[in-house]
Amino acid sequence: MSNEKRTSIKDLAASLGVSTALVSFVLNGKAKQHRISEEMAQRVIKKAKEMNYSPNLVAKNLRGGKSQLIGVLVTDISNPFYSTISRIIEDRASELDYTVLFSSSDEDLESTKRLIRVLVNKGVEGLIVVPCDGSKEVIEELCHDEVPLVLVDRHFPDVKVGYSVLDNFKATELITRHLIENGYSRISVISYETEMNHIKERVAGYEETMRKAGFTEYLNVNRINLSNPRSEMHDTLKRLLKAKTDAVVCLTNMLSVNGIYCLKEMKVRIPEDLAFVGFNRSDVFNLLENPITYIKQPLERIAIEAVNILVDKINNDNTRGKGFIAEPELVIQSSTPKKKVLSRLD
Amino acid sequence: MSNEKRTSIKDLAASLGVSTALVSFVLNGKAKQHRISEEMAQRVIKKAKEMNYSPNLVAKNLRGGKSQLIGVLVTDISNPFYSTISRIIEDRASELDYTVLFSSSDEDLESTKRLIRVLVNKGVEGLIVVPCDGSKEVIEELCHDEVPLVLVDRHFPDVKVGYSVLDNFKATELITRHLIENGYSRISVISYETEMNHIKERVAGYEETMRKAGFTEYLNVNRINLSNPRSEMHDTLKRLLKAKTDAVVCLTNMLSVNGIYCLKEMKVRIPEDLAFVGFNRSDVFNLLENPITYIKQPLERIAIEAVNILVDKINNDNTRGKGFIAEPELVIQSSTPKKKVLSRLD
DNA sequence: CAGTTTAGCTTAATCGTTTTAGCTATTTAT
DNA sequence: ATAAATAGCTAAAACGATTAAGCTAAACTG
Structure with a gap:
């Protein structure tokens, strides 16, 4: 957070007189797997702490083809019901190392279409959506396009899609x-x-x-x-x-x-x-x-399950149509x- | 939005038989500046639409430090006051082609520090922050570090920083x-x-x-x-x-x-x-x-001005300490x- | 008509990581 | 003694974009 630029893996490697690959292996816990000596590993770890290294997420994501981004489309995030859900989604996503992009559709079909496209274009790996009236076709299409998707608050029982809703x-x-x-x-x-x-x-x-x-x-x-x-x-x-x-x-x-x-x-x-x-x-x-x-x-459970199901879907594509149904009180x-x-x- | 992976600038270049540089110039509005022929420019733009190209934010960010991302840290986004502000910030930022990342500090100093670091780490170009009690030093430091910053709802009059607050x-x-x-x-x-x-x-x-x-x-x-x-x-x-x-x-x-x-x-x-x-x-x-x-x-004006000032700061670094003071009703x-x-x- | 401009492109480096493939020196096996 | 195995590391490509520098052919200049 200081004025000079951040320590990169290159700086670490240079100051240790080793290759960036070695540093990367060690810091990702793959030292054993790549036969890095225990002594070397310790030196790397020590140096990383000394130089206050933290990996550049952007570079990591670029390399991995992962954006660690998920999109959330509610009808209106200024509505307390949805802002509460959004807050919990954000917290849970953060725990799982995902960043959340929020949008509000205002219950409008055209906005829903447009905003989903915008989110997908921004590179989200999955979507959590509160579908608006008449959006069934849009949702169906989205499932077809293999974008991991979880519906929240409302869902379409005959569409094979993830959901987390009240009973x-x-x-x-x-x-x-x-x-x-x-x-x-x-x-x-x-x-x-x-x-x-x-x-x-x-x-x-x-x-x-x-x-x-x-x-x-x-x-x-x-x-x-x-x-x-x-x-x-x-x-x-x-x-x-x-x-x-x-x-x-x-x-x-x-x-x-x-x-x-x-x-x-x-x-x-x-x-x-x-x-x-x-x-x-x-x-x-x-x-x-x-x-x-x-x-x-139980908003907390609904929101957390939505994220869990979505991240599950992002990781294994075999879980189409998983759902969570919450008990009302x-x-x-x-x-x-x-x-x-x-x-x-x- | 379809099954195959996203179109990259490379795909565009290949399918047009030109270099990626040319495509990049055109799509960033620098065609004139780099003497790309008008005809070529049009072909690129057309193809980009055809292939539904949208730039990979992650790559853009890594290369240029330009992420078109701004971070918003409020105390609690599930609080209607802040969710209303957040909604307007999101709308305005979207108009200006920025994407917003939201976080909630829960009025906690340690969280504030951590979340600001996380946001900066995620590559935001600027921050809109509702500072919590005792965060003056953190904010001052942040200004020093040349991160464009606008405070909202609350501010520190003796810290040279952007702000948008009520009178x-x-x-x-x-x-x-x-x-x-x-x-x-x-x-x-x-x-x-x-x-x-x-x-x-x-x-x-x-x-x-x-x-x-x-x-x-x-x-x-x-x-x-x-x-x-x-x-x-x-x-x-x-x-x-x-x-x-x-x-x-x-x-x-x-x-x-x-x-x-x-x-x-x-x-x-x-x-x-x-x-x-x-x-x-x-x-x-x-x-x-x-x-x-x-x-x-006037939440709408406060939120819109916050974004305006921030984007101004991102674009010209000479506007330290600009502020907006809203009339109460x-x-x-x-x-x-x-x-x-x-x-x-x- | 030779030399200079200019228009219109391309090449290749770069950002910070990860990861595959491979290199070298030492140890082990025969 | 020599081949094979292994330990411990490195080189370099790749992710998708941007951009400084340079290249070529046509147009202009005198």
Whole structure:
């Protein structure tokens, strides 16, 4: 880090009066293999410390044809959910001697295509991607092109690709069961218009649990158009309240926060007037008079597994389609208390 | 992006029947300078597109010391404040054809040193750093070593280095003036133990404004030890309330959120029992019964200017110590209403 | 028409490593 | 004593780009 240029392997070799090859062998632990004398090896190691040598990564990578770079494409790294994941990815990648390049697609298909190309052109050895709506073909193509790839948060079950995601079905199963056990029955879901599998799974988990409990008649899934979430959320909630909905489950964090804001504006009290369940931790959940019950994702495991799987793929190409499915945790707070009145009789 | 390995400049040269030098000249915009015929230049460019050529960053870096890489070291990229800045830095850098490497120091001096070394080792041409407490020497050394450097969010006024920061003095001046105008006088500040200049400036802005208003007797700055913020915050707030404090100003976002949580636990109402001002936008500020008045930083400008200054420095080494100081904006909400009772008479 | 310019290229060194192939002197085997 | 084996090292190419220096043929000069 000082002003003179860094010690190179050449400097070391010169000052020891040996070849660069010898130095390289020793410092890479291949001394035995190349029959370098024990005494020589010690001298090299000592000198390397003396001269504060550290290998030039760039040269190393050039020679090895390895960039030790991985690309991460999330929808928006300024979103706390993704920035948390990104942070963990960066930490884990760093442990494994990889450097991470980040990009944000803003949920846009064209950006996704472009940014993936940019990352690949920058020489990344693999990609971790949060695929946006409609990106299935792009992802499929990418797999074909033999770029090691791991999807995070969302994935396409019929595409042979690595993934690390939540068990989304189980998440809403947990939520719905909890609500039913606490006496709710007219449970409605607020979702958004999408073809993405993770949302479908969340809907399915809710629907199946409701059916099993014999509440088929109360099944109620509302899909909001994200171009105007606030006003659509308002209308939806109004409608649900009129229809005597017991409890509302929002399927994403953004929907949850929006829902809470709307309910506040509408002077609807949680849980007195309506029980409420959110998705993914958020400061706002805990600051309300009655903190919100929500699904917590094990972000750390999801992110670490994503990196592990990716690096595995980079090293052995035989591991197509490996995946990790994380267990959701239901954090029960006071937005979903036991109902006073029996729900079947109201 | 296809299965075969990437096109190199050699492949291009071979398929055109020319030397690699020619190709390099053309693709680096030095065709004129090296008297390459216009026709030849066009053929090279066309072929490069056809073969989807993109330069190998690693090789470029090794040869020229030009990596088009910049390093960004924030304290924690999963913190929304820094992830927002990071996102904008990434976008702006990308426009200028730079790739960004991110790291998080966790406010730790040793990590700061290590990560800066790692980034420099990875070949970054410049650094954008949020310096942690006690990092002044590290930063000074870095300037000496001729690594282009821009500090963000916090800086050291007596170190000749680029910076892009808020006008912190003005921020608390705005807050304090607003509070005084609304009839508050026993205004207390909650800060934390640090030598960092930005915090000192915030304190100074408060103190000077209070003095000018003749409220020297009410000056009250409380410094919390961050090793145990929650309980210290509790104690501090209790003490302040006993001392009939009118209004509390928290000097960072983390302190603000903590403060709000504590007040909620203590059943202290904002603003009925205590007026409250926070720092940096946060969802929690807007979800309270009475949304919080806070200082908003123009993050976009701060981040963009940081990149601009850095790239400037990378290109002309004569611009040591350039800086940008951003205007704070006071977002006035209902946590600081006009006081009913005259404060001088209570 | 001989000498000088100039246009338009190429050659080859270089960055800091890794690694294959091979060299030399000594030891061992026969 | 001589061939074969081995120990201990080195030479040099390679990774993919950049760039200083030089080369050749055509164009210009007087």
